[in-house]
Amino acid sequence: MVALATPRTLSVTLRVWRQAGPGQPGKFVDYPAKDLSPNMSFLELLDVVNDGLTLQGGEPIAFAHDCREGICGTCSCTINGKPHGPGQGIATCQLYLRTFRDGDVIVVEPFRARAFPVVKDLVTDRTAFDRIQQAGGFITARAGSAPEANALPVPKGDADLAMDAAQCIGCGACVAACKNASAMLFVAAKVSHLGLLPQGQAERDRRVLAMVATMDSLGFGGCSNQYECSAACPKLISHDFIARLNRDYLTASLRATFQPEPAGGGGAG
């Protein structure tokens, strides 16, 4: 039989941010958790701690989660100072207890940014991302029957790049990791994934201008080119998309400024 590399069980202490509601003062509370399976996911660990709390009549720790397989972007905590915790290219739900050592104290905090106010404990309100999406993260398409799949040729390179950008699950780790709470990586991914494809050209300029304006108005900070965002991104989206966003924004601004004015009046004089 092959010996397991990891110990059979481990015990850790969770130091969790508890906050009763929006705008209320919060504090860290320690929760020891004993004899855990190392193959348990971090969210399962929170479930176990919450079961214990419920049995003791305490208030369970509120945390956001949905798919638990790294595709929805709902789970969001900063674990030991890194959004989604140690490891690269994973969401909190894909973090396993075997990453930690027996006896570790694990500090769990909500994503912190003014644009993501805490709702309760580890749950933050990330509606701001939806607002940015609504400002331009869409294309105009003919509704009705599905079009012929190959009617619109897309170069392979563009398709691959668009897919890289489209991997963004909108979790907000980029904002949480950035010292400026900047949403540039999110906006860059959304702008690029549509802007790289022929279907996204009609609204391309309007999209980048509107999404950046909305990002600014919602109180996200600017980019200092430290690339903490791409290091924290569970989908490892490259900060090269931020460079592309900057370029797109500059050209869209210039084009919008120097575009001739439409004559108007519908041609009747």
Added chain:
Amino acid sequence: MQPVVSLFTSSIGRKFLMAATGLVLILFVIGHLVGNLQIFEHPDKINGYAHFLQSLGPALWVARIVLLGCVIIHVWAATVLTLESRRARGGEPYAVKTWLQATFASRYMRWTGYVVLAFICYHLAQFTLGVAQTGTFKANLPPYTMQADYRVLGFTVVRAGAVVQDVRSMVVLGFQNVVVAVFYLIAVGLLSLHLLHGADSLFQTFGWRNARWSRALRAVVTAGCAAYFLGNLAIPGAVLAGVLQPLAPAATQVVGH
């Protein structure tokens, strides 16, 4: 809002302003250093060069105003971005803060910026306005008589025999003050660190950077900053080491025979 206006009021627009003014200032400091390295040649060179710059009149003022404007815009954009970022981060700080991949230089841009700004003020007070170290200010030193023509692009701009200010001695005497020389070295060291992040960053801000050549860019920027620092180190270093000596007042006359 007019897009051209939003270019200057949006966060990305302000980043463009930072990058563009930063680029102008980078080009200036490189040119400034290359010009100053003439101090290692015959005294005619640096003194002729300084006289030539002074003689440019209105052009000199245009350059000064453009540079001052760049500094003001650069500092203004940095201030606004910093305040916005601070507000964006929110009231509650993280209990645990780790850096993931931010470079050392990038984490201290504000602090290196402060020191560089203080340095620029002192530098102007010392060498341009003469309000610091007045005793060794060029206007208060014996003048220097050019022994050969000083040429720029093949044109003679300062003739032999012209009596000009002795900038060379001002610099050498100024840096004989160890405190001033050390402050200068620290400041240019921090400026080089500032440029290490700044020069790399401006390519990202203009969208001229990607994984294909970001390593090469980083290497070029690092080498450039190291060269810039060594070039700046050379002048006060040579003064402190005694390699560069002031011209004895009489020596000017003797050589001038």
